[in-house]
Amino acid sequence: MPLGALRPSPLVEQAAEQLRAHITEGHWPVGTKLPGETTLAKTLNVGRSTVREALRALAGAGLVQPRQGAGVFVIATEAKENWPTRLRRAAVSDIYEVRMLIEVQAAQLAAERRTEADIAALDAALEGRRAASSGGDAAFVDADIALHTAVVAAAHNPVLTDLFGEFTPALREGLIDLLDLLGLRTEDPGPGDESHAELVDAVRRGDAAAAARASREELAMTLALLRRA
CATH class of the missing domain: 1.10.10.10 (Winged helix-like DNA-binding domain superfamily/Winged helix DNA-binding domain)
Structure with a gap:
């Protein structure tokens, strides 16, 4: 040409x-x-x-x-895949492993840096997650991601915020599929409420170690389910 x-x-x-x-x-x-x-x-x-x-x-x-x-x-005759394309093709368990690296650090920073506005946003997100337990899987996953997004936002690190935002679409699809495949909401329509409440409370108290631990344990449980799915 x-x-x-x-x-x-x-x-x-x-x-x-x-x-x-x-x-x-x-x-x-x-x-x-x-x-x-x-x-x-x-x-x-x-x-x-x-x-x-x-x-x-x-x-x-x-x-x-x-x-x-x-x-x-x-230097090449074929363009390399962009980041969103690679994420769409990645296994959700691989994405979740990286998510853990991001969110555990974000939870620790959130506990150290949270403001009154952040705490209010976290409380609202936790209540939104609880309210969404009466809805469908997609609505519940959206509410769950909203809570985690609020934790990341409270870290006040724009790079962490942007990274988490890149993962969100692929995470959403994977989590909706997981809920449907394993029927995780059959007996408990709001799984993980206690662990999420612990995370929010640790951030509120400014306990960085407890926030990181709560985030790591909560995400590890979901990752274990993804690996078995």
Whole structure:
């Protein structure tokens, strides 16, 4: 596919797509040095800043690599999977293991950093989880995740918050499937209420060790169920 002038629409996306196609179709094999920004800009009929952003997107996809003073080189002909795609394909037990690493630390930090507003949010989330026990599995899982989200938020670390948010969609699907598969709410419509209450209480009291322990034990029980499912 020859390179050509672009249509007036999101130019960076169009430039990145044309350059990506040129790489994936083998016109620029691995090891090839790409034409310079000025040449690419003239060929695509865009500004150099557009080309620069398009090349940055391709670098993020693992297709090219800039080398200081040498230019931009092709390092792969297939883009690496992005993080959301990898999470969708991952086993929920693998995701849960990483979730434990995040949440146990978050619980400890939450106990050390929680504010009055955080405590109010945790209390509300715990009551919401209890109220959701009378609803369906999806509503209960949403309420459960909301409580854990409130704990992570109380840690006041935006990186932890963002990481947990990335895991949430895959966790939600896996937990709904788990409840259905094992019938965990057949006898107790609100499983884990005591352990979640202990977690909230430990954060409220500012007991970091107890909060981390409560989080670890509660998540470990669910992980054990996932491994047996």
